Amino acid sequence: MHRAPKRKGVTLALVWEGYRAAHPEDGYGYSRSCELCRRWEGRLSPRMRQHRFAGERAFVDHAGDTLEVIDGATGGVRQAQIFVGMLGASNDTFVEASWTQTLPDRIASHVRMPEFFSGAPGQPVSDNLEAGVTKACFCEPKGNRSYADLAAHYGTAILPARPWRPRDKAKVEVGVQLVQRWIVARLRGRQFFSLAGPNAAIRELLEAFDGKATRHLGARRRQLFETLDRPALKALPARPCERAGRLEHHVEIGKHCHSVPPPFFAGNSGRG
Template structure:
């Protein structure tokens, strides 16, 4: 029998390749091949007693046993990796294997024998096969029932710390972290830390039916917390909560809770920490030891099994992490504002009295009505009662008042005409206090509610012809006078036109007016 075990043990004792070749009477090329193959497949020293030369040959060269009977060999490593892909089954892989055998003009194994050979290989060489999970498919998450504590350095009081546990059922890799609260913010943040730890995201997340993540879960209906669902969508994964009172749906994390409770929580029972950061450092130290602890009956550890058999199947992380946001509802106030944390944010005035949904993140709030975004504001900080008001949300009369700046005043006057611009310029220069000047201009602008721009410009022209010191009052008086005069002339013209056109109408001539006398003359 080829001395696989002796070669590996001599290499572990730092014997040179030349020395190993001389002692085992085999070529340096063959010795190098065995050592490199063992390192690639994760064989670790020291070797257990049950790892014999036949076991190592079967592990390093599984195809040798197949070649004896002349059948087409099976690539177990490729089969194992292909099975981790979504919707790839052993039946599909056997069909492909049969076509490969026919192309190579060799006899393939029947499906039953094919499956049996692969099963034996996986049970013997793959630490994860006894779980019967696809790599990268599921991540199970839960809170541990047992808690830890942190001591307040000032008061000496103990503050409770809840322990979050995430498990990949395929490789049985853990992630553990403590948090002061079991609220939505902590729940989402701990998921993000888990994704960062494993360097990717699974296809499915299986949580318990906690109110922080699941709003309603029955046999007919599933309603997830909106923030939790957004987080899953950002990381391109799916949340499938365990059925109510069905712990088997997340058996891996249920079992992990016991292991973590023993090897991490109870192992830290006599350790005193004065901050959450300090406690988590202790937790992560124990976690590293636990994930790297060798399996009892097979080579490798949880971490090595994860790197070799599961990490490749995880989806990559997005370019930017998810920014936590919360959702709430509010009714739009009569002043077309909503209240968020004692701050006021505007929405379109047409929504007064309507109920809207508000998405609140760390820097921005977004307002939605009928699933459409209608407003967005930067979060206000500092003294309570501040307002964030956008002009486009205001009614026209409110917007007219707010847009009171010298620049806006001159812009409006320019749109009316050159004579209006002269009067506005004179008003702005006349007052020492800018606010007084703007109030005067605002009063002038309100004429637009009753009169046209042409009438305002004409009144300004007449005022400037009459005085070098125009006032708003003079413009108001002039435009009213001109308007009344225009109405009187229009009335007279209408009366004369009517008298001439319709003979049956009793006009001035009927009553002996001047028109009748002049006609007689």
């Protein structure tokens, strides 16, 4: 009764009717079933629960912890960032290492995430990192143009969390903590000499992580993904999204900025 209403169009009443049909004589009544379900949900968390529908949202964030990657030529050490994406209904998780949290690496992670899930969620929920959101607003946040093009390519809508409202993406906040404990902590003692190294190690641990049964639901993330999220995800386009670089130029005339094409600046080192 807790998981079934995550599917679109499914209500507690429909679930109860199926239950009562299987137990016509000794089954609970509808009101009693709802009461027992609410009592059980109350033991899961003391806060108000937010119901996430299958395929609706994927929550994304970067972990605070990083992994060291050694440059074999110079011996220098570079910190690889950890990108985490978690589906709302099943908690199935995608993790990968990238060099930075800047827009190109962020877009690339958003491209590989739906490939990992074999489908695109309806609304990726991100934080208000400047690489993705140019104007934070409660009603109409303004996203980066490349970020918007990514959403249009997959038929989704980027939904940034409100500033200073971590509960808007509390699911991935918890997910990041679990990834840091179960994956990143296990890889700290290992040496990597390219970005492919930590990503290969992450994939091995991620399979076990998504296959681990959660204590509060008693089901594996991958199992819930197959029954809840996978059927509800959007089909992937024939081609993956390719980020195109943009050059934007302006000239200032009378305290007003006017857009001009890039050839205008060919051979001109001044500011116009």
